[in-house]
Amino acid sequence: MSIFDRLNNGIDTNSPDETIAVAALLAKALPSEAILTLEGDLGAGKTTFVKGLAQALGIQELITSPTFNIFNTYDSGSTTLIHMDAYRLNPQSNVIDELMLEDFMTPPYCLAIEWPSNLGELPWPVTIQLEFTITAAEKHRIRCIPG
Template identity: 40%
Template sequence: MFTIKTNQADETEKIGDQLATSLKPNDVILLDGDLGAGKTTFTKGLAKGLGIKRYVKSPTFTIIHEYREGRLPLFHMDVYRLEDGGGDDLGWDEYFYGDGVSVIEWSQFIEEYLPDEYLRITISRNDESDDQRILKFEAQGSRYATLLNDFKKDIK
């Protein structure tokens, strides 16, 4: 586990951009944090790092947005609306074990569907400033422990 502090939204986006260079097919990233913490901002950076040119926005009402034009497809999920269930027929395995990168906002609402291994990033506001964010990275499984270890060395 390690933590990064950013001072503005574009720095949070840049961290996502840098992480994207190390991602592989079937990678799963969980993004946790309060409303407005910066989960979608981070995802915009991931998309940019994967070579996706389309505008990335939160899929709150559609649950899943697919971006297929980059180096790897990006499956951006906002499962907040599944807080009370209802995700049984969304084909989670097709996303998690498909050919792309799955990014899940509000992952606690679909815990029973998540794979055993993933990278969890918790984003929170820093009490010192409205613009500052604290990103806490936690690896679950050997793939993500290696990814995180390499990322720590490469972070600029």
């Protein structure tokens, strides 16, 4: 089963390393211009997932939550990873057009956005929308939600 089919069904992970492994599988299957939205509660595993994307893309730097900046960019030498965390943005502020993200969106790139609901409608087509939850059994579930 492809990683996309598995994500459509939902994948439960038992550890951060398992979440990283799922992200790595997805990273290998992404198109050269990939936009991922990562929705879900605090601590559900979104940033952990981005760490897995980064590893698979060959990025050596440590991925940390972009707390003071709204987004961080990383370059593996071939692929650019743009990690955005919109948690602190006011949903009404409509900042997406002012961030000049396009300046970094030179293929191949992967743009991963935590808390996309704070950005309203994105000006680009989203490749895959992911939802992160913690299940009653304390597993971390990653699921692809239909666009």
